[in-house]
Amino acid sequence: MPKEQVLLAALFAPGSIESEVGKVQAALFSEHGLASAQALPPLIPIAFLDAVRSQRELLRGMNAAVSPGWRMRLMGAVWEKGHLYARLETGGVWHTLRARALETGEARHNCLFPAAEGFYLGCGDAPPERRSLISPTLPEKSFTSGTIALLNIRAALVGVDWWRDLSWEVVEERPLRGRKPS
Numbered sequence: 301m302p303k304e305q306v307l308l309a310a311l312f313a314p315g316s317i318e319s320e321v322g323k324v325q326a327a328l329f330s331e332h333g334l335a336s337a338q339a340l341p342p343l344i345p346i347a348f349l350d351a352v353r354s355q356r357e358l359l360r361g362m363n364a365a366v367s368p369g370w371r372m373r374l375m376g377a378v379w380e381k382g383h384l385y386a387r388l389e390t391g392g393v394w395h396t397l398r399a400r401a402l403e404t405g406e407a408r409h410n411c412l413f414p415a416a417e418g419f420y421l422g423c424g425d426a427p428p429e430r431r432s433l434i435s436p437t438l439p440e441k442s443f444t445s446g447t448i449a450l451l452n453i454r455a456a457l458v459g460v461d462w463w464r465d466l467s468w469e470v471v472e473e474r475p476l477r478g479r480k481p482s
Contacts, residue, residue, distance in 0.1 A: 363477060386418050388419070452469050455467075
């Protein structure tokens with residue numbers, strides 16, 4: 301099956317938080333055999349964008365749309381359209397980043413998984429009847445720094461097993477600090 305290229309605007313948390321979420325992903329794979337749980341690193345998907353049409357200044361605009369002093373807090377696991385997320389309370393920051401990404405980039409819909417307010421934990425390969433049995437324990441952690449990035453992802457976008465043949469790379473990144481009001 302031919303691979304297609306998409307661009308994912310995403311947020312990466314500091315290393316200590318990434319490590320904690322990575323442990324949850326590894327446990328999902330170990331305990332439930334769900335390969336999609338480890339297909340991507342711990343990331344918060346903001347929006348899938350057309351890789352060809354997205355603007356070069358996207359990350360700068362996303363950073364400028366956020367006020368400094370933001371905080372995100374892990375709030376437990378939640379299923380979103382057949383995929384598992386470590387839900388976050390972002391105080392509106394995720395919605396602001398998403399709105400800015402969608403207004404400056406050409407959005408792609410029905411991609412690999414939905415962009416949702418939380419860390420993507422995969423589990424799209426879990427049969428629907430088993431999903432209620434998958435409820436990982438997440439640490440009560442919060443963070444106040446991160447990196448927004450654009451990931452170039454190549455995968456077969458048709459079919460449920462996209463994670464079996466996947467490649468990705470960070471093509472651009474920027475610290476998410478927010479812009480002070482003038």
